[in-house]
Structures are given as C-alpha cells and as structure tokens.
Amino acid sequence: xxxxxxxxxxxxxxxxxxxxxxxxxxxxxxxxxxxxxxxxxxxxxxxxxxxxxxxxxxxxxxxxxxxxxxxxxxxxxxxxxxxxxxxxxxxxxxxxxxxxxxxxxxxxxxxxxxxxxxxxxxxxxxxxxxxxxxxxxxxxxxxxxxxxxxxxxxxxxxxxxxxxxxxxxxxxxxxxxxxxxxxxxxxxxxxxxxxxxxxxxxxxxxxxxxxxxxxxxxxxxxxxxxxxxxxxxxxxxxxxxxxxxxxxxxxxxxxxxxxxxxxxxxxxxxxxxxxxxxxxxxxxxxxxxxxxxxxxxxxxxxxxxxxxxxxxxxxxxxxxxxxxxxxxxxxxxxxxxxxxxxxxxxxxxxxxxxxxxxxxxxxxxxxxxxxxxxxxxxxxxxxxxxxxxxxxxxxxxxxxxxxxxxxxxxxxxxxxxxxxxxxxxxxxxxxxxxxxxxxxxxxxxxxxxxxxxxxxxxxx
Amino acid sequence: xxxxxxxxxxxxxxxxxxxxxxxxxxxxxxxxxxxxxxxxxxxxxxxxxxxxxxxxxxxxxxxxxxxxxxxxxxxxxxxxxxxxxxxxxxxxxxxxxxxxxxxxxxxxxxxxxxxxxxxxxxxxxxxxxxxxxxxxxxxxxxxxxxxxxxxxxxxxxxxxxxxxxxxxxxxxxxxxxxxxxxxxxxxxxxxxxxxxxxxxxxxxxxxxxxxxxxxxxxxxxxxxxxxxxxxxxxxxxxxxxxxxxxxxxxxxxxxxxxxxxxxxxxxxxxxxxxxxxxxxxxxxxxxxxxxxxxxxxxxxxxxxxxxxxxxxxxxxxxxxxxxxxxxxxxxxxxxxxxxxxxxxxxxxxxxxxxxxxxxxxxxxxxxxxxxxxxxxxxxxxxxxx
Numbered sequence: 001x002x003x004x005x006x007x008x009x010x011x012x013x014x015x016x017x018x019x020x021x022x023x024x025x026x027x028x029x030x031x032x033x034x035x036x037x038x039x040x041x042x043x044x045x046x047x048x049x050x051x052x053x054x055x056x057x058x059x060x061x062x063x064x065x066x067x068x069x070x071x072x073x074x075x076x077x078x079x080x081x082x083x084x085x086x087x088x089x090x091x092x093x094x095x096x097x098x099x100x101x102x103x104x105x106x107x108x109x110x111x112x113x114x115x116x117x118x119x120x121x122x123x124x125x126x127x128x129x130x131x132x133x134x135x136x137x138x139x140x141x142x143x144x145x146x147x148x149x150x151x152x153x154x155x156x157x158x159x160x161x162x163x164x165x166x167x168x169x170x171x172x173x174x175x176x177x178x179x180x181x182x183x184x185x186x187x188x189x190x191x192x193x194x195x196x197x198x199x200x201x202x203x204x205x206x207x208x209x210x211x212x213x214x215x216x217x218x219x220x221x222x223x224x225x226x227x228x229x230x231x232x233x234x235x236x237x238x239x240x241x242x243x244x245x246x247x248x249x250x251x252x253x254x255x256x257x258x259x260x261x262x263x264x265x266x267x268x269x270x271x272x273x274x275x276x277x278x279x280x281x282x283x284x285x286x287x288x289x290x291x292x293x294x295x296x297x298x299x300x301x302x303x304x305x306x307x308x309x310x311x312x313x314x315x316x317x318x319x320x321x322x323x324x325x326x327x328x329x330x331x332x333x334x335x336x337x338x339x340x341x342x343x344x345x346x347x348x349x350x351x352x353x354x355x356x357x358x359x360x361x362x363x364x365x366x367x368x369x370x371x372x373x374x375x376x377x378x379x380x381x382x383x384x385x386x387x388x389x390x391x392x393x394x395x396x397x398x399x400x401x402x403x404x405x406x407x408x409x410x411x412x413x414x415x416x417x418x419x420x421x422x423x424x425x426x427x428x429x430x431x432x433x434x435x436x437x438x439x440x441x442x443x444x445x446x447x448x449x450x451x452x453x454x455x456x457x458x459x460x
Numbered sequence: 461x462x463x464x465x466x467x468x469x470x471x472x473x474x475x476x477x478x479x480x481x482x483x484x485x486x487x488x489x490x491x492x493x494x495x496x497x498x499x500x501x502x503x504x505x506x507x508x509x510x511x512x513x514x515x516x517x518x519x520x521x522x523x524x525x526x527x528x529x530x531x532x533x534x535x536x537x538x539x540x541x542x543x544x545x546x547x548x549x550x551x552x553x554x555x556x557x558x559x560x561x562x563x564x565x566x567x568x569x570x571x572x573x574x575x576x577x578x579x580x581x582x583x584x585x586x587x588x589x590x591x592x593x594x595x596x597x598x599x600x601x602x603x604x605x606x607x608x609x610x611x612x613x614x615x616x617x618x619x620x621x622x623x624x625x626x627x628x629x630x631x632x633x634x635x636x637x638x639x640x641x642x643x644x645x646x647x648x649x650x651x652x653x654x655x656x657x658x659x660x661x662x663x664x665x666x667x668x669x670x671x672x673x674x675x676x677x678x679x680x681x682x683x684x685x686x687x688x689x690x691x692x693x694x695x696x697x698x699x700x701x702x703x704x705x706x707x708x709x710x711x712x713x714x715x716x717x718x719x720x721x722x723x724x725x726x727x728x729x730x731x732x733x734x735x736x737x738x739x740x741x742x743x744x745x746x747x748x749x750x751x752x753x754x755x756x757x758x759x760x761x762x763x764x765x766x767x768x769x770x771x772x773x774x775x776x777x778x779x780x781x782x783x784x785x786x787x788x789x790x791x792x793x794x795x796x797x798x799x800x801x802x803x804x805x806x807x808x809x810x811x812x813x814x815x816x817x818x819x820x821x822x823x824x825x826x827x828x829x830x831x832x833x834x835x836x837x838x839x840x841x842x843x844x845x
C-alpha cells in the first residue's frame with residue numbers, strides 16, 4: 001500500500017485530526033529524552049487512537065503489512081525507548097487518558113494507558129488511598145509508559161515500583177487480539193505470570209490498552225527532612241547506617257554539590273543551601289511513628305557528621321522540596337548543553353565504593369558528573385553534563401560510562417534500575433545477562449511478536 | 461535584537477524532559493507533541509540541523525503557540541520559549557496566510573481601525589440577538605461605564621499619560637471612561653495623545669519590523685515632563701517593556717526612560733490612598749499571561765472590599781491572533797475556563813486584558829455559564845451590585 005492510501009485508511013478509522021503524516025508534524029515524534037545527533041529517524045505516520053478497537057485495527061493492519069509500531073506516552077523516558085528506529089507508526093496515547101474506575105471496596109483502579117501518573121495519585125488520595133510509584137516526571141508521564149518501562153522513583157525504597165502495583169493488563173497482541181494477563185483480584189497464580197512479562201517490556205511484546213492497579217491506604221502523616229553533609233561519602237555511610245538501624249523511611253535520596261546547586265539555581269526555593277551532599281529523607285506512617293522515626297534518623301545522621309538538618313515545616317515547603325528534586329535531571333542543563341542520566345544500581349553496602357569510583361572517573365576523564373539517586377535502593381543517577389556536539393567530549397563520556405557500568409557490574413550491581421534498556425543500554429546488555437538469558441528473552445519476543453513489528457531494535 | 465540563529469544554543473539546551481506538557485494550555489487541548497514547547501524546540505532544532513525548512517506548514521505549526529510563557533515560568537533549563545518562537549516566526553514571515561498579512565499591515569492603519577469601530581452597527585442586524593455570536597459581540601461591545609465628568613475631590617500635582625489601547629479607542633471605551641473618571645476625582649491631570657496600536661499582535665506574529673516602527677511612533681508622542689504612563693491592558697504594557705530591545709542609541713534610552721514611568725492602572729492605584737467604594741460581593745480574577753503586577757492587583761481587589769475567590773491559573777484561549785487561526789481550540793479552552801470560574805461559585809470575573817475579556821465572554825456564552833466579565837477600574841467607579 002502506498003503511503004497516501006495508508007493515511008486515507010487511518011483517517012477513515014481515527015478521524016482526520018488523529019492522524020499526522022506530514023514531515024513537519026511527524027518530526028517532533030522522532031524524539032524522547034535521548035539526544036540523537038544528526039541521524040534522526042522520523043516516523044512515517046503518527047496516530048492518536050481514542051479506543052482499544054482503533055488500536056486493534058491499526059495493529060492488525062501493521063501486522064499484515066509488516067510496519068513497525070512504537071507506542072508512546074509522554075515521551076519522557078531516558079532510554080530511547082520511544083525512538084522509532086525503523087520509522088513506521090508512532091502511536092501516541094494522549095487521547096486515551098481516562099480513569100475508568102476507582103474501586104474503593106476492592107482497593108484497585110482501572111485506567112487507560114494515557115492517564116498521567118500524578119493524576120492517578122491525586123485522584124486516589126482524595127479517597128484516602130495511595131498509589132506509591134513516583135517517577136520524578138510524574139506530572140506528565142503516563143501510566144502506560146510507566147508500566148512499559150517498569151518505572152519507579154524515590155519511594156521505591158519502602159513501597160516498590162510500578163511493577164509491584166500492576167495486577168491486570170489488557171493488551172493488544174501482534175495479531176490484533178485482546179488479552180487480559182490476569183484477573184482484577186489481588187492474588188492469582190493460575191498460570192504463568194504474564195502480567196510481569198509485559199511490565200518493563202518497553203512496548204516490544206504488545207500494546208497495553210488498559211491497566212488495573214493495586215491501591216493501598218494512604219499514610220496518615222508524612223514529613224520530609226534534608227540532611228546536609230560536608231562530604232559525599234559521609235552521606236553514603238549515613239544511608240547504610242539508617243538501613244542497619246532497621247529504620248524504614250519512604251525515601252532516602254542523595255544529591256551531591258552540583259545537583260544541589262543546579263536545582264536551587266532554577267527553583268529559587270531558598271531551601272537548598274550550598275553543601276557537598278544532601279540527603280532527602282521522607283518518613284510516613286502514623287503521627288507518632290513519624291515523630292519517632294524522625295528523631296532516630298536525625299540521631300543516625302549526627303553519628304555521620306551531618307552539618308545541618310532541616311525539616312520541612314509545612315506543606316508548601318514539602319512541595320517546594322519535591323518540585324525541585326523532581327526536576328533535577330533537566331536542571332543539570334544549567335551547567336552545560338546536554339545531560340545524560342545513568343541509572344546504575346549497586347548493593348547498598350557498596351554505595352560508598354560506587355560514589356568514590358564516580359568521583360574518580362569525573363577527574364580521570366575531565367567531565368562533570370552530578371550525582372543524585374535513590375540511595376536507599378543503591379540506585380544512583382550520575383548525570384553527565386557535557387556538550388555531545390563536541391566529538392572529544394562525546395568520546396570521553398563513552399569511555400567513562402563504560403568504565404562506570406563495568407565497575408557497577410563487578411560490585412554485583414546492574415546497568416539500569418528503573419529507566420529501561422531502550423536503545424541506550426542495548427549494547428551493554430551482555431554485562432548483566434549471560435547468553436542463555438538473552439536467548440530466552442529473544443525466544444519470548446519471538447513468541448509474542450513473530451513479525452517484529454512492536455518497537456523493533458529495543459532491549460535485545 | 462536577537463535573530464533566530466542567535467538562539468541556536470538555547471534551543472539545543474532543551475533536555476526534552478517534557479515537563480512543559482503539564483502546563484501548556486494548547487497541549488492540554490490537542491494532546492499533540494507538535495503543539496508544546498518541547499515539540500517546537502525539536503522542530504526548530506530540525507531546522508538548525510537542516511532536516512526541516514521554514515515553510516507554510518512549519519509556520520502553521522509554530523503558530524500553535526500562544527506565547528503565554530507558562531512553560532518558561534518553571535522550565536528547569538530556564539528556556540524562554542516565547543522569545544525563541546517569536547524569533548522563529550520572524551524568520552518565516554513570508555509563509556503566513558494572506559489574511560494575517562492583511563491584519564498585520566492594512567488593519568493597523570488608523571483609518572481602518574476607525575472604520576472597524578462601525579462593527580457596533582451590528583445592533584441593526586436583529587438576527588444577531590438570537591445567535592451566540594451576536595450575544596458575544598453584544599457583551600463585548602456594550603460599555604458598562606459611561607463617561608460623566610467628575611468633580612475633583614482632592615488636589616494633585618500629578619500629570620499622567622493614558623495609553624488607551626485599541627479596544628478602548630475603537631470598540632468599547634468602558635474601562636477608559638472609568639480610568640478618566642478615577643483620575644478626575646483625584647484631581648490628576650491626564651492627557652491621551654493620539655497613539656497608534658501598541659502592536660503586540662504584530663510582535664506575537666513575528667512582524668518585528670512593524671513592531672519597531674510603531675514603537676518609535678508611540679514613544680515620540682509621550683511628553684517628557686509627565687509623571688506616569690498608565691495602561692489598563694496588560695499586553696500594551698508588555699509591548700512597552702519590549703520596545704527597548706528593538707531600538708538603539710538615543711531611541712533605546714528614550715524607550716527605557718519611558719518604560720520606567722509605565723504603570724498598570726492597578727499598580728498605580730494600589731500605591732495611592734484612594735477612597736475605594738466599599739463594595740461587597742465575591743469575584744474571581746483571571747490573570748492575563750502578560751500581566752506583570754499580579755500581587756498589586758490582588759491587593760487592590762482586597763482593598764476595594766471585594767472578596768477574592770481563588771481560581772486556578774489557566775488560559776482564556778485568545779492570545780494574539782491565535783483565537784482567529786485556531787478557532788476550535790480557542791473555543792474549547794474558553795469554555796473550559798468559563799466552567800472553572802462557574803465551578804468556583806462566582807458570577808463576576810475581573811481581568812485586565814481585552815482579549816482575555818473576549819475569551820471569557822466567549823467561553824461564558826458558548827458554555828451557557830452566566831458570567832460577567834469586568835475590568836477592576838470599572839468596578840471601582842461603578843460599585844458591585
């Protein structure tokens with residue numbers, strides 16, 4: 001079929017407004033967060049479906065014609081998962097954005113894939129419920145994307161990530177069929193766990209058209225504190241110590257001096273003062289338990305030479321802290337044009353070693369690396385700040401990155417904890433997966449998508 | 461004056477984090493990547509990289525920005541989207557549709573503006589009374605305050621220039637009437653030179669040369685010995701704030717000197733000890749995107765005894781020529797806005813921009829929400845209820 005005929009067919013199916021085919025319209029859909037330089041792959045056509053039946057029809061057609069489909073939520077992933085490397089169709093889910101139901105009796109909610117994660121949180125919180133996964137871009141990122149990337153955030157330390165809250169998925173498979181991966185009950189072991197196969201599959205196995213999510217009661221009280229340190233390693237030791245003391249804050253995030261500087265520079269919150277390191281610690285639970293934990297955590301920090309502890313005094317201060325923290329990635333552009341976020345994970349008791357290594361690499365390759373991360377989980381986001389248009393800088397970055405990933409792996413860690421593989425970590429998959437592992441993964445992909453139309457050339 | 465090419469690095473700085481999707485009113489209405497700052501920057505970067513060329517279609521796409529700058533207010537990378545998009549529009553002025561060229565050139569002549577004032581004759585087309593367009597026109601064009609000369613209650617040495625703005629001059633003088641009466645009561649001497657349009661719509665459309673020409677004409681009409689230049693339109697004042705960027709040498713100094721004397725009427729009134737009518741009743745305030753004195757405005761509303769009901773900040777859908785070019789999107793934004801105001805349980809909304817006024821009236825009529833739209837000055841002369 002020629003391109004014009006395909007466009008006509010889709011326009012008839014979706015309505016004119018929901019099909020984009022001119023180059024100027026398709027160009028912005030070539031990107032997610034990852035910088036692509038001069039070699040840009042532009043989708044041939046962008047569709048904005050409004051119903052699952054439309055998704056089915058498009059998939060059936062694409063399958064017959066062998067056209068690749070890339071599903072896209074807010075396009076905010078850091079792994080290149082939304083890049084249409086083989087052109088084809090980009091399916092943008094911004095118009096399938098309804099919360100279908102919130103079941104207060106059975107503690108779950110059912111949503112379309114284009115619903116914003118932050119919106120789910122605020123809607124369920126109005127009913128005294130809680131959806132904990134909190135990727136830092138939750139103000140825009142969609143639940144479909146969060147499931148596809150198995151996203152998580154700061155609160156993973158206590159509550160886990162998106163993976164732990166998906167109980168059932170409705171998926172359009174490569175032959176256009178609709179399947180339900182499980183039931184809406186909190187428990188179900190009747191068969192293989194298909195749900196978890198789709199979580200984190202980055203759109204390579206099927207297209208999610210509906211998800212049922214588990215909800216839990218909202219904690220009665222929450223408080224945030226900032227602990228400033230004169231040495232980054234002290235803060236890393238404090239993290240280990242908090243864990244050894246069997247304390248369980250909902251968040252222990254770490255930031256280095258550069259991160260503190262950049263987020264204060266853009267947010268002008270007046271809360272983040274210059275320091276070598278800062279821990280953001282959030283505690284939740286009953287009022288009494290929050291008070292108790294705050295005291296005990298402060299005491300642990302004192303043991304590790306904390307220079308100052310600031311406790312958010314009200315909701316507005318808490319909001320300011322979170323707003324600034326969550327924009328930390330793009331705030332790094334205050335230092336240089338590009339920012340590349342790494343996503344490595346190491347055992348928490350090797351955090352100090354990893355931090356030390358990153359600082360060493362920054363000196364060795366003369367490249368700015370701003371460190372932040374969910375230190376409670378050993379999940380660090382070293383942010384390389386550089387100008388990728390400069391070939392020399394690009395090369396130094398690649399060498400430093402490689403060395404960093406090798407080291408994390410040698411500590412028993414992994415190359416990505418919550419961002420995904422996409423295009424950017426594809427070449428490093430063998431660092432953490434032995435050949436039989438990869439072989440099984442290829443077989444799984446082949447069963448679900450024999451024609452390789454779903455987000456080709458990603459992960460594997 | 462920076463050109464599109466000068467913004468190359470700034471465009472490249474966009475990390476594509478996509479946070480602008482959470483505030484962009486147009487994106488919230490369309491759901492398309494092509495209509496949000498990140499998408500504009502990808503597109504413009506495509507031009508820089510040589511993948512795309514400025515053409516009719518591209519121009520049409522970048523015209524989907526309201527230049528409201530909501531995204532700039534929190535952009536973690538600190539990118540000023542409206543400046544960059546305006547510079548890009550200036551680069552592709554050759555690709556704008558004919559009607560827009562006409563508006564930008566012919567319509568700015570005073571003669572045409574005078575003629576367009578005859579739109580008020582619509583009253584003689586009775587059919588309009590029965591359709592929504594007629595009701596919108598009627599609301600928009602009917603003055604709430606009629607001018608009556610006032611006896612001075614005080615003495616004052618102040619001399620001010622009023623910059624009335626085109627809507628006041630040619631379509632509905634209600635707010636101007638109110639301003640004049642407020643000044644007369646206070647014994648403040650005012651003059652109203654025969655100004656041209658502030659040319660903010662030309663700026664938004666990228667006609668920067670036109671903008672510069674009109675800037676000079678306007679600046680030269682202001683006597684040097686006055687104390688203030690007073691505006692009742694947020695966008696007209698914004699234009700004066702931009703004038704210095706487009707001029708050089710003495711002319712730049714003149715523009716800067718005059719801008720130092722520019723005050724929005726709300727900002728002016730809040731500093732003075734006026735006898736404010738103690739009106740009671742509750743109002744909402746709709747913040748125009750160009751307003752630079754939100755705090756003072758809120759203070760003045762409270763000072764005047766009105767009860768200010770908080771409503772979330774959002775868009776009226778008008779913005780420059782956007783409401784003509786993207787009629788449907790503009791209407792849906794306007795209706796949503798009117799609904800938000802009705803949901804806050806108020807029936808009067810105050811704003812300080814004639815286009816916002818049009819948007820709000822339009823939204824009210826289209827969604828059958830019964831809201832009255834006023835400027836604050838009008839309520840200060842003709843108390844509430």
